[in-house]
Amino acid sequence: MPDKSTSSDAPAPAATETPQATSAARKIYPIVKFGDPILEKPGAAIKKFDAELEQLAEDMFASMYAAQGVGLAAPQIGLSLRIAVVDVTGGKNPEARIVLANPEIVHAEGEVREEEGCLSIPGFRGYVLRPQFVTIKAQNAKGETFEIRGENLLARAFCHEIDHLNGILFLQHLSMLKRDLIKRKIKKLRKQGEW
Numbered sequence: 597m598p599d600k601s602t603s604s605d606a607p608a609p610a611a612t613e614t615p616q617a618t619s620a621a622r623k624i625y626p627i628v629k630f631g632d633p634i635l636e637k638p639g640a641a642i643k644k645f646d647a648e649l650e651q652l653a654e655d656m657f658a659s660m661y662a663a664q665g666v667g668l669a670a671p672q673i674g675l676s677l678r679i680a681v682v683d684v685t686g687g688k689n690p691e692a693r694i695v696l697a698n699p700e701i702v703h704a705e706g707e708v709r710e711e712e713g714c715l716s717i718p719g720f721r722g723y724v725l726r727p728q729f730v731t732i733k734a735q736n737a738k739g740e741t742f743e744i745r746g747e748n749l750l751a752r753a754f755c756h757e758i759d760h761l762n763g764i765l766f767l768q769h770l771s772m773l774k775r776d777l778i779k780r781k782i783k784k785l786r787k788q789g790e791w
């Protein structure tokens with residue numbers, strides 16, 4: 597059930613229109629899938645905030661919208677860096693676009709158990725316990741530090757993306773039984789050349 601209220605960077609609800617790209621043609625990165633070791637290693641801190649990084653963030657938004665996700669972390673496009681983008685409106689509200697460079701959780705509160713998916717693990721979902729509210733500290737693409745509080749889906753997206761930057765996938769939050777089942781199915785898909 598890939599609807600926005602329960603997904604993280606999983607497919608957003610069917611968009612009625614394609615979100616408008618901000619300016620010039622953006623690079624659409626292919627999404628790295630489960631099995632690639634880059635997804636399971638921590639990314640390097642962002643140290644250089646320049647035009648190149650701003651461009652990367654824009655390309656990440658474009659790639660995320662193209663994949664109909666609500667969050668995308670750099671390791672998912674093959675870059676082991678601590679940067680992610682989030683937009684839980686799926687491109688409908690430009691003000692909802694959030695760039696998270698070097699993000700960290702400073703406060704978490706409450707618990708919500710909801711179904712979650714991941715663009716890197718297409719077709720599979722699972723219930724994950726996440727905080728209901730989280731406050732995170734991060735830098736934007738210009739290097740300016742900010743704090744932002746998220747609730748429910750936004751809190752979930754922040755946690756899911758920060759996990760990615762630490763090499764953690766939502767599968768690791770599932771029971772071993774459920775995790776092994778998904779891994780077995782993926783293995784089978786890979787053998788059939790469908791992954």
Ligand SMILES: [Zn+2]
Nearest residue numbers: 605714715716
């Ligand atoms: Zn993900």
